[in-house]
Amino acid sequence: MSATRSLVAALSSDLLQPLRISDATRAEIEKSLTRYPNRRSAVMPVLWALQLEIGWLPPAALRYAASVVELPESEVFGIATFYTMFNLRPVGRHHLQVCMTLSCSLMGADRLFRHLEKKLGIGHGETTPDGRFSLRRVECLAACGGAPCLQVNFDYHENLDEAKVDRLLETLE
Amino acid sequence: MRGPLLFSDIDTPGLASLEGYRRGGGYATLAAVVGKKPADECIEIVKQSGLRGRGGAGFPTGLKWSFVPKNSPRARYIVCNADESEPGTFKDRELMEKNPHLLIEGMVLAGYAIGSNTGYIYLRGEFEYIQRILDRAIDETRAAGLSGANVAGSGFRFDLHTHLGAGAYICGEETALLSSLEGFRGQPRLKPPFPAVEGLYACPTLVNNVETLMNVPHILNHGAAWFRQWGTEKSPGTKILSVSGPVKRPGNYEVPLGMPLSQLIDDLCGGMRDGMKVKAVIPGGSSVPLLPASLLDTGLDFESMNAAGTFLGSGGVIVIDEGTCMVDALWNITRFYEHESCGKCTPCREGTYWMSEVLRRLEHGEGRADDLDLLADLADNILGKSFCALGDAAAMPVQGALLHFRDEFEHHVTHRSCLVNRRRDGLSVVRPCEQAHA
Amino acid sequence: MSATVKVTVDGRTIEVPAGTLITDAAREAEVHVPIFCAHSKLPPLGACRICVVEVGMPKLGPGRLPVTGADGAPEIAWLPKVQTGCTTTVADGMHVRTDSAVAVKARKGVMEFLLVNHPLDCPVCDEGGECQLQDLAFAFGADFSRMADAKRTFVSEDLGPIVKKEANRCIVCMRCVRYCDEMMGDDALTAHQRGVLTEISSFNRQPLECEQCGNCIEVCPVGALTALPYRFKARPWDLRQHITVCPYCPAGCSVRLGVRGMEILRARGTEFRGVNQEYLCVRGRFGYEFVSSPDRLSSPLLRLGGSLAPAGFDEAVTYAAARLRDIAAAHGPQAIAFLGGDKLNLEEQYLFQKLARGVLGTSNVDARTRATARLPGDAILRATGAGRPSLTLDQLSRAGEALVLGDDLQGEAPYVQSLLILGQHQNGLHLTVAHPRRVKLARSKFGGEWLALKPGSELTLVNALTAASLEAGVPAGVPAEVGAALASLASALGSPEAGARETGISADDLRRAAKRLCAADQKAIVFGRAYTEHPQAAALVQAIENLGWASGALTAKRASVMFVGPQHDSQGALDMGLTPDRLPGYVDPADAAARRPFEQQWGAALDLSPGLSAPEILEAAAEGRVKALWIVADEWVKSAPDRARIERALERCELVIVNDLFLTATAKRAHVVFAAASFAEKEGVAVNCERRLQRSARAISPRRGARPDGEIFQAVARGLGATWSYRTPEDVFREIARLTPGYQGLSWAQLLPLGPQWTSPAPLAGPRIAPAIAPAAAEAGDGLWMLSGGTLFLQGSLSYRGAQLPKLAGEARARLHPDQAQRLGIGDGDTVEIAGSGGSVTLAATLDDAVPAGSVFVPYAFRECDLNRLGAPAGAGLRVRVRKTAAALVGA
Numbered sequence A: 001m002s003a004t005r006s007l008v009a010a011l012s013s014d015l016l017q018p019l020r021i022s023d024a025t026r027a028e029i030e031k032s033l034t035r036y037p038n039r040r041s042a043v044m045p046v047l048w049a050l051q052l053e054i055g056w057l058p059p060a061a062l063r064y065a066a067s068v069v070e071l072p073e074s075e076v077f078g079i080a081t082f083y084t085m086f087n088l089r090p091v092g093r094h095h096l097q098v099c100m101t102l103s104c105s106l107m108g109a110d111r112l113f114r115h116l117e118k119k120l121g122i123g124h125g126e127t128t129p130d131g132r133f134s135l136r137r138v139e140c141l142a143a144c145g146g147a148p149c150l151q152v153n154f155d156y157h158e159n160l161d162e163a164k165v166d167r168l169l170e171t172l173e
Numbered sequence B: 001m002r003g004p005l006l007f008s009d010i011d012t013p014g015l016a017s018l019e020g021y022r023r024g025g026g027y028a029t030l031a032a033v034v035g036k037k038p039a040d041e042c043i044e045i046v047k048q049s050g051l052r053g054r055g056g057a058g059f060p061t062g063l064k065w066s067f068v069p070k071n072s073p074r075a076r077y078i079v080c081n082a083d084e085s086e087p088g089t090f091k092d093r094e095l096m097e098k099n100p101h102l103l104i105e106g107m108v109l110a111g112y113a114i115g116s117n118t119g120y121i122y123l124r125g126e127f128e129y130i131q132r133i134l135d136r137a138i139d140e141t142r143a144a145g146l147s148g149a150n151v152a153g154s155g156f157r158f159d160l161h162t163h164l165g166a167g168a169y170i171c172g173e174e175t176a177l178l179s180s181l182e183g184f185r186g187q188p189r190l191k192p193p194f195p196a197v198e199g200l201y202a203c204p205t206l207v208n209n210v211e212t213l214m215n216v217p218h219i220l221n222h223g224a225a226w227f228r229q230w231g232t233e234k235s236p237g238t239k240i241l242s243v244s245g246p247v248k249r250p251g252n253y254e255v256p257l258g259m260p261l262s263q264l265i266d267d268l269c270g271g272m273r274d275g276m277k278v279k280a281v282i283p284g285g286s287s288v289p290l291l292p293a294s295l296l297d298t299g300l301d302f303e304s305m306n307a308a309g310t311f312l313g314s315g316g317v318i319v320i321d322e323g324t325c326m327v328d329a330l331w332n333i334t335r336f337y338e339h340e341s342c343g344k345c346t347p348c349r350e351g352t353y354w355m356s357e358v359l360r361r362l363e364h365g366e367g368r369a370d371d372l373d374l375l376a377d378l379a380d381n382i383l384g385k386s387f388c389a390l391g392d393a394a395a396m397p398v399q400g401a402l403l404h405f406r407d408e409f410e411h412h413v414t415h416r417s418c419l420v421n422r423r424r425d426g427l428s429v430v431r432p433c434e435q436a437h438a
Numbered sequence C: 001m002s003a004t005v006k007v008t009v010d011g012r013t014i015e016v017p018a019g020t021l022i023t024d025a026a027r028e029a030e031v032h033v034p035i036f037c038a039h040s041k042l043p044p045l046g047a048c049r050i051c052v053v054e055v056g057m058p059k060l061g062p063g064r065l066p067v068t069g070a071d072g073a074p075e076i077a078w079l080p081k082v083q084t085g086c087t088t089t090v091a092d093g094m095h096v097r098t099d100s101a102v103a104v105k106a107r108k109g110v111m112e113f114l115l116v117n118h119p120l121d122c123p124v125c126d127e128g129g130e131c132q133l134q135d136l137a138f139a140f141g142a143d144f145s146r147m148a149d150a151k152r153t154f155v156s157e158d159l160g161p162i163v164k165k166e167a168n169r170c171i172v173c174m175r176c177v178r179y180c181d182e183m184m185g186d187d188a189l190t191a192h193q194r195g196v197l198t199e200i201s202s203f204n205r206q207p208l209e210c211e212q213c214g215n216c217i218e219v220c221p222v223g224a225l226t227a228l229p230y231r232f233k234a235r236p237w238d239l240r241q242h243i244t245v246c247p248y249c250p251a252g253c254s255v256r257l258g259v260r261g262m263e264i265l266r267a268r269g270t271e272f273r274g275v276n277q278e279y280l281c282v283r284g285r286f287g288y289e290f291v292s293s294p295d296r297l298s299s300p301l302l303r304l305g306g307s308l309a310p311a312g313f314d315e316a317v318t319y320a321a322a323r324l325r326d327i328a329a330a331h332g333p334q335a336i337a338f339l340g341g342d343k344l345n346l347e348e349q350y351l352f353q354k355l356a357r358g359v360l361g362t363s364n365v366d367a368r369t370r371a372t373a374r375l376p377g378d379a380i381l382r383a384t385g386a387g388r389p390s391l392t393l394d395q396l397s398r399a400g401e402a403l404v405l406g407d408d409l410q411g412e413a414p415y416v417q418s419l420l421i422l423g424q425h426q427n428g429l430h431l432t433v434a435h436p437r438r439v440k441l442a443r444s445k446f447g448g449e450w451l452a453l454k455p456g457s458e459l460t461l462v463n464a465l466t467a468a469s470l471e472a473g474v475p476a477g478v479p480a481e482v483g484a485a486l487a488s489l490a491s492a493l494g495s496p497e498a499g500a501r502e503t504g505i506s507a508d509d510l511r512r513a514a515k516r517l518c519a520a521d522q523k524a525i526v527f528g529r530a531y532t533e534h535p536q537a538a539a540l541v542q543a544i545e546n547l548g549w550a551s552g553a554l555t556a557k558r559a560s561v562m563f564v565g566p567q568h569d570s571q572g573a574l575d576m577g578l579t580p581d582r583l584p585g586y587v588d589p590a591d592a593a594a595r596r597p598f599e600q601q602w603g604a605a606l607d608l609s610p611g612l613s614a615p616e617i618l619e620a621a622a623e624g625r626v627k628a629l630w631i632v633a634d635e636w637v638k639s640a641p642d643r644a645r646i647e648r649a650l651e652r653c654e655l656v657i658v659n660d661l662f663l664t665a666t667a668k669r670a671h672v673v674f675a676a677a678s679f680a681e682k683e684g685v686a687v688n689c690e691r692r693l694q695r696s697a698r699a700i701s702p703r704r705g706a707r708p709d710g711e712i713f714q715a716v717a718r719g720l721g722a723t724w725s726y727r728t729p730e731d732v733f734r735e736i737a738r739l740t741p742g743y744q745g746l747s748w749a750q751l752l753p754l755g756p757q758w759t760s761p762a763p764l765a766g767p768r769i770a771p772a773i774a775p776a777a778a779e780a781g782d783g784l785w786m787l788s789g790g791t792l793f794l795q796g797s798l799s800y801r802g803a804q805l806p807k808l809a810g811e812a813r814a815r816l817h818p819d820q821a822q823r824l825g826i827g828d829g830d831t832v833e834i835a836g837s838g839g840s841v842t843l844a845a846t847l848d849d850a851v852p853a854g855s856v857f858v859p860y861a862f863r864e865c866d867l868n869r870l871g872a873p874a875g876a877g878l879r880v881r882v883r884k885t886a887a888a889l890v891g892a
Ligand SMILES: Cc1cc2nc3c(=O)[nH]c(=O)nc-3n(C[C@H](O)[C@H](O)[C@H](O)COP(=O)(O)O)c2cc1C
Pocket: B052, B053, B054, B055, B056, B057, B058, B059, B061, B081, B082, B083, B084, B085, B086, B169, B170, B171, B172, B173, B174, B175, B207, B208, B209, B210, B212, B213, B388, B389, B390, B393
């Protein structure tokens, strides 16, 4: 856990950097604010919009989100860390999220994950040095009928085995 | 035709578009009901139909609708629970992906019945692609005057929005879902007050599952008696069961409630894969106690399942084969709850951690003689003592497994190894704490 | 909710109000139901589950009649699941079991779970000995541990200078997070992650940006949050605990000092007692440090041959008495003036003025040394209801509408601010804050209305609110003469539109604010030194009285106007007659009948004419008319409004006596300095802003050479020939209670924490409704408005003398609106010179958009920056010129 600590310390310097957000994201954020009777409710859509643009949620993005939805920064931090899909550290371009829950496990998810670890040379929560892949174990993806399965970013891939996964990796730049 | 009701046209090409949906008679019910049939009558029909919630608890839907106060000066909301995170369950995903307009029609009708002008669909974060499908469908209906300021020219207003979660099983629990939707950490709230009385933004709120709401247009179209042609007296209608595990044809099946479990597995799913035998079945998502192979004739309806000591739950049927180590399977499930515990209450937060520690030991041949009693006692100390039902959901599988497969657990202690030949190699063991980000 | 219900807890049937929680009902029934996450100031949560009990209702048979068993007792239908006592309210006929097998197993189960990941580091935990988890494990836990697996571990961290977090000990009760939000309005803490990884921390683990109150530490039931300054200093069982009254503000919080030997090691709230219970602000928690400062005076000092030298106590007393006697004989008693004292205990305040009036015969007595204008001694009394039953702090937090006039409560009375935040969060209280700066309570997150008046338009604002209130007519329930007076006042006051022009607040906003105030059933008006120390104080306080009656905050029966004075015992000072024109109990010396008891008791004929007020004394001394000053518990050189004048006054006086703990700038000019005991070293009563009398205990004996002020007064009185023979403060209090209207009937034994409020069955002064008009006078100086006010981390002259508070306060800064700064070419951190009519000060600037353009804000109480050098405010205030100094250019 101390590795986490030093990482957080390193990232804190990011607070000083100005956050650059595209107009499209700004527009998306504005739109999300119209869907709820109060600003607070838009915190998840705002975080999503920022993550989609930046790839993860650096502290400056959380600060910005807090200012948009008019919530204390601490609270936004608490919200962002509660949900596992918000990335509080950078991830690779292709985020491989392998379901490890029972149905997938029964159908060989553990073997599949081990294979990916070996092949990519990274473990759970790690990113390849070239920033191409991140690997994560996740809980049930609601694709149990197509077990074992994984998501690459938001894309589902089901009924996998080692060979299929190898082919999949090749298609991912 | 894959099923009698919700699946009758599910694979029709183009169904996801407004045009395709309309081609099959879509939105006819909406046009016939909204502004034409009194709202109370709609609730009454749903009551008569005997429809019960498909999200897990099986609560009578019409009754829940009638709890929403009519004379409240506050806004009323309708929220569709599309969080579908119960392990083994993947029906809502297919339903929404292929037939988004049926959900929208169901929500507009439900909104009309309880007098709500705003609806939210809470999708689990992984369903981002479904959010896009639904958003497109909602835009279509708004453009066609089927939702928005003036639904089907009736003067009734209904605005519908999607909301994307971000990876938290607990947000399927209705009050946690509302917390999350309101922009809090997704932790459950005290009940009472129940959401029907004080839900979203402290306003009366109806929370229903996707499948539940999708039944509504059919029921209002054809009537309660028609709906009751399927199922049993107390569990009328059909249910979509998500079957996973090593069966020949896993997938979603719509069956009349009451169908024996064995029929589902043997006939519809084509039985087990080559050379495998059923050891146990989790009938209703990982939260319910499992049934051993000897009880496969149990009917797939709320009452029969209760009589067999388990629940129909969300209809996530996980088939476990003889080659599976029960200790390992239970450890997998328990890790899930440990990872998904929101951390609000002590029994669930600490109990799930402790139980998975004990199971880890057992699985690794480091178990002790009194570990089984300890495990049973820990489950008992969680059950009924946690803040929300997630704690119960973590405890019940443990109790079920210990009840039916105690000998296998004992074997782990006495022989320090598995009773079954483990089919799967190289378990790479993770502690959920390693899974955390940040 | 007046209805009561009957509940039976472990066989004991009691009656409690409907809506009572099971945990509270159990306490009534003397059954202990443990709690962790529940807290009396927070809404029910039900998260920790330690309070689980079995709950049942009588079984009902046909005709809804209770079914009785063989023994004739009603049969109970017990709920299948245990319930949390902290979230379940009782119902009539309910049965609760905490001792059944089911309840005991459930509780033990939770207890065991709480220890799963809790480290067994009690030997090195500061909480040890007062840890609720430890106590409960002792009471309810098992005597062995079944948990033999590895625990989840976190790394500990410092969250700023005060809070040490040991996350492994945390039981995730959320008290700290919720308290920080609900009570402090700071939201500095949050939960990170979830499940077993839930960890309490701040945004990105940064140091906490908050009031540094340490209440998170206080409410933490275990040792997860501990105080860095107290870390590893003591074991609680080695500490003697004494409950004192905080010396910093008029809220009157009870402070439990932990003492080992002669050393105070910490301060805590009292948990169940006092107005504050567990609450303390940062000053209450760390402000005691001055008591053990090495700079304390260790003996009286006498000026001999030009310099001050240590002297014996008797020597100093004899000298002081002789000089006072000589001056009175030579120039008349009116050449003597007594100043200060609102930091004294009530008994000492009484003795101080008795010495002046009864022994020396002077009525030049005034505690309000910061005042810039004369304010009648009964003005505040009338504005706050003349002794009628009045608003309590508890009622304040339950008010529907609270109007805060002029003060930044964060600096002036932090607990009052917290109660308003609590009320806003939990009781639907709506805030209206009239302040030129956007102070904390005016932030939008508290959902209130901010009346951002232009500096100098305070009086216009209050008058406009009164005018707007009266547009709806005179409120019902006011005495007839008040009604008539209000009706004619209405025609004398201008329209809200006129007020709008001057204050810069729209007439609509003014009307809305007035309407909310008038319409609220429970309402509150809060004001303090921003108005009483204003050059237009007399008119302002009159205007508040007008508004009180016009809005219904004052009625024949009740008063909902609260005076939050500048010091912890300012109310006592008013009550005890530390004003030139009123005797104790607001008795007018000209009223022969009312005066008589005092003359009899004191054995002296009293001077009937009003004495000089503090600003008048200052002037008279500077001009040589007043020749002797006795200044107590006040750093007058810094607190007097005009620096040049006070310097001259001290120079010219033949005799200056100072009682103080330290050799202050004032003491340095004195001829006699008495070393005084601190609040922790003496016993006595303080009267808080609710007019509540609370007794402070003596926690340690006085520093060697120092004496309580009361003893000093008695010694000098005896030196002057009086026959005073009080042995204890209680002796003095008995005399006060006998003589003082409003105090009659109060007894020393009652005056514990949360002691009684004094009230008077008959109002102590008649209502006075009159147009509140300030005498025409131009404000002093020109340029920017000089705004000042209290600040959280420093208060008065004592708070510097510790370690924590000055560290937290940082250096004094002049705060300017960014636009204003830009116009002046001033950047953040630049050194600026502020020049007023009387002189100038130099300090660093900070940009702050909470400060209105056209003004500069410098807080009071920074030692390095004496605002009274700028000259005394006059008219509607003080104006100054601000410019960047050359020093900034050379980077100094
Ligand atoms: C831990 C937990 C998770 C749940 N997850 C889901 C879910 O993913 N989808 C769902 O529809 N209901 C879920 N539920 C049930 C909901 O709380 C709620 O009962 C349901 O949405 C009501 O809808 P229904 O009456 O239509 O079934 C969950 C309940 C619990 C306790």
